[in-house]
Amino acid sequence: MIDRTELLEAAFDRLPDGIVLLAGESQVVYWNHAAETITGYQGADLLARPIPKHLQPMMQTAPGQPVLDQPGQELQDNDIAQQPDGEAMVRVQHKLGHNIPLVVQTLVLRDRMGARIGTAVIFHSAESLDALPHGECVEGSSIESRLAGLELRLGSSYEDFIMGGMPFGVMWISVDQAYDLRKTHGASACEAMLEKMERVLANGLRPAEAMGRWGDDEFLVLSHERTSAMLADHAQMLAGVARTTDFRWWGDRHSLTVSIGAAQIEQNETLAELLGRAKAAMFSSFHAGGNHVTAAPGRHACLPS
Numbered sequence: 001m002i003d004r005t006e007l008l009e010a011a012f013d014r015l016p017d018g019i020v021l022l023a024g025e026s027q028v029v030y031w032n033h034a035a036e037t038i039t040g041y042q043g044a045d046l047l048a049r050p051i052p053k054h055l056q057p058m059m060q061t062a063p064g065q066p067v068l069d070q071p072g073q074e075l076q077d078n079d080i081a082q083q084p085d086g087e088a089m090v091r092v093q094h095k096l097g098h099n100i101p102l103v104v105q106t107l108v109l110r111d112r113m114g115a116r117i118g119t120a121v122i123f124h125s126a127e128s129l130d131a132l133p134h135g136e137c138v139e140g141s142s143i144e145s146r147l148a149g150l151e152l153r154l155g156s157s158y159e160d161f162i163m164g165g166m167p168f169g170v171m172w173i174s175v176d177q178a179y180d181l182r183k184t185h186g187a188s189a190c191e192a193m194l195e196k197m198e199r200v201l202a203n204g205l206r207p208a209e210a211m212g213r214w215g216d217d218e219f220l221v222l223s224h225e226r227t228s229a230m231l232a233d234h235a236q237m238l239a240g241v242a243r244t245t246d247f248r249w250w251g252d253r254h255s256l257t258v259s260i261g262a263a264q265i266e267q268n269e270t271l272a273e274l275l276g277r278a279k280a281a282m283f284s285s286f287h288a289g290g291n292h293v294t295a296a297p298g299r300h301a302c303l304p305s
Contacts, residue, residue, distance in 0.1 A: 016124065016159035018102075020058075021109075023118040026050050034163060038102070038125050040095030051121075054093035058104045058121055089126055101126040124159055133275045135174070135215015150212035153222055158271045169231040169264035171221040171238065172278040173201070176257045176290035178217035185249055190217070193247045197256060204241045206234075218282075220275075228264035232295040235262040239293050257291035259283075266299060273299060 009030070012019045018035035022028060028051055031043030041052060051059070091099050104123040111117050132151060157168045175197055182190035198219060202211055205221065214220035221238070225231040242258040261281025265274050281296035288294070 014163075016156060016163050016165065018121075018123045020051070020121040020123075021118060022051065022121065026119075029118070034124075034159070037163065038100070038123070039092070052095075054095075057090045057092050058102065058123060059106060059119075124155070126155075132272055133279050135172075135218035147212070147214070150210060150214070150220060150222065153210045154271060157222060157224075158265070161265055166224050167226060167265055168222060168224045169228065169262060170274060170278045171223060171231070171235050172214065172261040172263075172275070172282040173219040173221065173238070174259045174282055174286060175217060175242075176259055176286065177254055181247075181249075181254060182217070185252075189249045192249070193254070193256070196247055197242065197245060197258075200241060200245045201238055204238050220278075225264070228262070228295060231262045231264050232293060235260045235293045235295075239291065243291065259285035259288075259290050260293045261285060261296055262293060263296035269299060 009032075012030070013033040015032065016034055018038050019030065019032040020028060020035055021030035027048055028043075028046045029048070031041070031046050033043075036042050039055060041055070046052070088105075089101060089103050091101050094100050102123045103126050104121065107120040107122070108116055109118040109120055132154075134147060154170075157166075161167060175194065178190055178194065181193055194213075194217065198211070198213070201219065201221075205211060206223070208224055210222045211219055223231055223234060225234055239258055239260055242256060245256045247254045247256055259282055261278045261284065263274055263278035263281060277296040277299065281294040285292040285294040
């Protein structure tokens with residue numbers, strides 16, 4: 001018969017998020033593999049011990065409001081018991097001494113009678129989401145608020161990859177006619193065209209893929225193709241789908257095409273570097289006259305000028 005505890009531990013160890021379970025006097029009873037990778041602290045060294053002082057900011061009462069108000073103050077069992085569930089971004093100290101930003105959620109665990117039996121802490125690194133390259137956004141644009149969901153999907157795929165999970169790639173897509181349409185027919189016409197193009201491209205995506213606006217006139221596709229060649233072939237297919245699309249505005253018919261830059265994640269590459277390669281490849285496609293797909297070269301190669 002399969003041991004349920006071993007089964008749950010095996011499942012938790014495959015997750016990209018750090019999972020920590022605390023019981024009693026804030027004692028660590030479980031510390032998964034992702035928690036080890038993110039913080040540098042090994043679970044075997046922490047079991048039956050309090051959570052390390054340098055990681056105690058993870059115990060949050062609310063976003064931006066740490067449980068520990070005084071430097072050096074020890075985390076008490078009552079502090080955990082009284083905190084509500086919530087998510088926050090905090091900075092903690094890695095075992096090697098450098099600071100790392102984390103997105104943390106704490107959950108109070110209770111038995112069927114409502115008595116608290118422990119606390120779960122779920123967290124992931126926020127470093128991979130810092131300073132990600134985006135397309136241009138006019139200040140105050142509604143697009144800015146729509147970036148967060150795709151950023152989180154990117155961050156999750158990236159963390160899964162560095163934990164040994166599936167490879168992934170991105171396609172940075174710019175509609176070649178967007179600038180001229182915005183200039184000659186106005187922002188409303190351009191936005192209507194982009195919404196139509198988004199629907200058309202979405203119909204060409206695989207079930208597990210995600211796409212969203214990545215700037216006022218640009219899109220980004222998160223794909224889980226296994227190789228850069230497969231990603232480039234998929235990008236060529238999407239470019240073909242776009243070529244079959246036209247847009248009508250007040251009787252005027254506009255043929256549409258896209259410029260795509262496709263980049264597959266590499267070992268030891270940051271998410272910002274991956275996006276930077278995809279963006280450079282997209283510009284290469286655009287400067288080649290548009291209606292073109294460029295597969296980004298590896299990090300140690302250069303795009304042709």
